[in-house]
Amino acid sequence: MRRLPLVLALAAAPAAAGPPYVTDDPQPTDLGHYEIYFFASATQVPGSTAGAGGVDFNYGGLTDVQLTAVVPLAFDTSPGGRRVGAGNVELAVKYKFLHQKADGIDLSLFPRLFVPAGGQRFGTGQAALLLPLWAERDWGKWSLFGGGGWQLNPGGRNFWSGGVALSRALGERASVGAEVYHHGPDARDARSFTGLNLGATYRLSKHWSLIGAAGPGVENARDGGLVSAYVALKADL
Numbered sequence: 001m002r003r004l005p006l007v008l009a010l011a012a013a014p015a016a017a018g019p020p021y022v023t024d025d026p027q028p029t030d031l032g033h034y035e036i037y038f039f040a041s042a043t044q045v046p047g048s049t050a051g052a053g054g055v056d057f058n059y060g061g062l063t064d065v066q067l068t069a070v071v072p073l074a075f076d077t078s079p080g081g082r083r084v085g086a087g088n089v090e091l092a093v094k095y096k097f098l099h100q101k102a103d104g105i106d107l108s109l110f111p112r113l114f115v116p117a118g119g120q121r122f123g124t125g126q127a128a129l130l131l132p133l134w135a136e137r138d139w140g141k142w143s144l145f146g147g148g149g150w151q152l153n154p155g156g157r158n159f160w161s162g163g164v165a166l167s168r169a170l171g172e173r174a175s176v177g178a179e180v181y182h183h184g185p186d187a188r189d190a191r192s193f194t195g196l197n198l199g200a201t202y203r204l205s206k207h208w209s210l211i212g213a214a215g216p217g218v219e220n221a222r223d224g225g226l227v228s229a230y231v232a233l234k235a236d237l
Helices: 006-011
Strands: 034-045 048-062 065-078 081-086 089-098 106-109 112-115 128-139 142-152 159-170 174-183 193-203 208-219 227-236
Touching: 128 159, 142 174, 159 193, 174 208, 193 227
Parallel strands: none
Antiparallel strands: 034 048, 034 227, 048 065, 065 081, 065 089, 089 106, 089 112, 106 128, 112 128, 128 142, 142 159, 159 174, 174 193, 193 208, 208 227
């Protein structure tokens, strides 16, 4: 049985992701501010394309605490037809408990709950929980971040996932980066997957940025994704 790519099957968006990357970073949204991503994503495997579009909402509710909600509309196309409907809603809280200035590294917990709003149409039909740890170290214009964690996946198979990314600022408006990410098999008939991405961000104005990333699968790509892409318009408010 062909399975949807993991990122889409569980979240219909870049799960455990620091947009535009699949790999997350430990930085919470600033206190009292909002970060809102109007995104679209897609992954292609032989004979099928799956993806989503929606809103990724983040709010700095407390010092070092970010509240997150992702609401996607998911789709997939195959020779058997096309499906469109509600994807899995994500609810998450990021807590940063170590800081580079004092501790030499940024470190955060970012548990995510995946709620099956679309039933079994785009996943197992049961709630899942990701328990990750994310770290970052900066050197001038360079940032290295990554980590991962354990996903409790009722109706499927529990598994580890994670990644590492390196980005570089290009002046005050732009940055570029690359990542490698991996996840274990999420079902008894599934296989592990590893992918690569190249990403970029560009600040259009004080409050708006355009971001995107794309890359190939390098391990079991025919099952997990020959190529994946993500693009978003980001609002900083």
